Amino acid sequence: MGELVPYHELLDSGRLDWLWDGRLHTMYGYTSHDLATFARVLARPCPDCGAGQAERCRTTSGRELMALDEQHLSRRLRR
């Protein structure tokens, strides 16, 4: 695993801007608090499926997981 990009740099780079494009609010009713949590989760690589920073988790068949609650548990629980 390479160097991790610090959270604030990930935000500044715009790689997570899609979180706030309104789609997640429309689909799931996410609040700004939910989106901030989602951003924190996505800032970590996933030890389960290998998703990198700012990438959504994927199923073994390669389907991208859209919802915060679908991201792998091991990624969501890490601090």
Ligand SMILES: [Zn+2]
């Ligand atoms: Zn994952």
